[in-house]
Amino acid sequence: MVNSCPRGPVQPQHYNGPVTFAPRDRPAYFDHNATSPPDPRVVEAMVPWLGRAANASAVHAWGQAARDAVERARAEVAELLATEPAQVVLTGSATEANNTVLASCGRLAGHEGRIVVSAVEHPSVLRPAERLAADGMELVTAPCDGAGRVAAEALLAAAGTGTRLVALMLANNEVGTLQPVGRVAEVCRERGVPVLCDAVQAVGRLPVSPAALGVDYLTVSAHKLGGPQGVGALWIRRGAPLEPLLLGGRQERRRRAGTEPVAAVVGFGVAAALARTEGVARRSRCEALRSRLEAGVERLGGRVHAATAPRLPNTTHLAFPGVVAADLLIRLDLAGFAVSNGSACAAGATAPSHVLAAMGLEPREAAGSIRVSLGPGNDETEVDALLAALGRESAALGVRPAVEEVR
Ligand SMILES: Cc1ncc(COP(=O)(O)O)c(C=O)c1O
Structure with a gap:
């Protein structure tokens, strides 16, 4: 049970x-x-893939079947997010997805300029932001009120010229408070400041569309929405730059190296489909x-x-x-x-x-x-x-x- x-x-x-x-x-x-x-429907769909040779990059029939399964799952995750499959990069976790965006931003900025994060972000955003600060970037933390809600205007006041990234989560994991991501993203877009939205706790519990929110990067974790552990997703706005964190093979259109864990990805896809329909x-x-x-x-x-x-x-x-x-x-x-x-x-x-x-x-x-x-x-x-x-x-x-x- x-x-x-x-x-x-x-x-x-x-x-x-x-x-x-x-x-x-x-x-x-x-x-x-x-x-x-x-x-249980997620587990049922995963089980056959646990006992099978399944490298989605291989050209033989086993590999093609795995590729097909991975792409179907990606399409389900994309549909849950009302987006295109090509914009969804599968990762090993949301922690990895958040780290990828922060590290990418630091590299692209030559470790100069400012990062603005909310005070209530998950450690998988805060710790890499602190590393960027140790590498020379300015780190500004936007406060929240007594209910854990970040004031959009206070955050935006910090996100002026020279800001290389704003990170604001959609829903807090401890208290559940929703954040004014749409408003922040709207103004940041006008200023040319990219926005990372950690939507881990919201996806599957509320309708979430990264395009409608207007953010540049959005992260998801399968195991918070009834999927398996060990798989997540990074949604990237079309045209938004990304330096991969993991280097190696050409998987995920060269945006994330490493053999896709097919069973886990299949489970993620089923969980996403169930979250959408139920x-x-x-x-x-x-x-x-x-x-x-x-x-x-x-x-x-x-x-x-x-x-x-x-x-x-x-x-x-x-x-x-x-x-x-x-x-x-x-x-x-x-x-x-x-x-x-x-x-x-x-x-x-x-x-x-x-x-x-x-x-x-x-x-x-x-x-x-x-x-x-x-x-x-x-x-x-x-x-x-x-x-x-x-x-x-x-x-x-x-x-x-x-x-x-x-x-
Ligand atoms: C808001 C938030 N972001 C990121 C994560 C990390 O997710 P994962 O377990 O997939 O690394 C969590 C997990 O607790 C979370 O609650």
């Missing part, structure tokens, strides 16, 4: 400290922003489940961050007063619920997340925040079970419900 708890019966002795263990709860996965389990239904389902969850959290005395900002339909970021997220997370894990204390990439780090810090949350408040990210497999029973577990475990950690249960 895709959504069942991977460990089977939980072994409480793996954890330190007193914990409550509630094996009666139905296990449920609520960490789709970290990774979303592949749809996206609207998934979205309204997620929104309804999230409203149910957030109403329940507030009854329990919890607080929802960025609730009034435009957000992804599947993401909720919440806190219970006085509760350390790591404690709540472990208790929920033992009860069979997967949630996150922020971005998976920052999990395990002791410093507060850079996103919550940019939103102005005090370190104490940031350390108390958890992210629940829903996906197509979740249902009302699971949400109600999570609410019951949140009530029980937050009460064990000293939280009093806002609304006492009527007995």
Whole structure:
């Protein structure tokens, strides 16, 4: 079962400290922003390719079949993005796609000029931007408000003459806040400044068209939309320059060297097709489940961050007063619920997340925040079970419900 708890019966002795263990709860996965389990139809389509010789650059029949499969998948990804297949470069991940654009920009600019990034970008944008700064470029970070939203005008004020790239994500992975990418791209286009949009969390959850947004580069990850891990995509506006990051063979029209992982690419294509045909239904389902969850959290005395900002339909970021997220997370894990204390990439780090810090949350408040990210497999029973577990475990950690249960 895709959504069942991977460990089977939980072994409480793996954890330190007193914990409550509630094996009666139905296990449920609520960490789709970290990774979303592949749809069974995706797995089914991939399996034959795992057992086959499949180098899409080879001229023999095996190679041609692989090429055909790769191009069909690329066409599905392109259709999801309402674009042309030739504009889609398959990569090993969105991290690679983001790194490619930043490194390319640095090389093309001779490591001179300015890069503007938002404060809430994913580390796969921030770290390469810092490397460009170490190589001599000026790095400007545009702030966000208390809901994690970057003000377009403030960002644009920094993106004047000499700016070689602006990076603004479409939806934040931690809080889900949507960013004013269209407005920023419109002005940047007039100024001749290229824009990179990391659309990893939005693609498959909202309709995304890079051409309509007006950006120059847009990045996607298969495993956030029900596809496999190990494959992503970089969309490039026609005519936008790109220096490849990986050098070697002539794959991907010389824009990304390396044998295409055919099974993973096929899975990506199926996931993209499903996101296109089932996206609207998934979205309204997620929104309804999230409203149910957030109403329940507030009854329990919890607080929802960025609730009034435009957000992804599947993401909720919440806190219970006085509760350390790591404690709540472990208790929920033992009860069979997967949630996150922020971005998976920052999990395990002791410093507060850079996103919550940019939103102005005090370190104490940031350390108390958890992210629940829903996906197509979740249902009302699971949400109600999570609410019951949140009530029980937050009460064990000293939280009093806002609304006492009527007995
Ligand atoms: C917003 C965002 N960008 C980029 C990435 C990196 O994606 P990948 O796992 O494909 O490298 C993630 C993954 O968490 C993400 O949330």
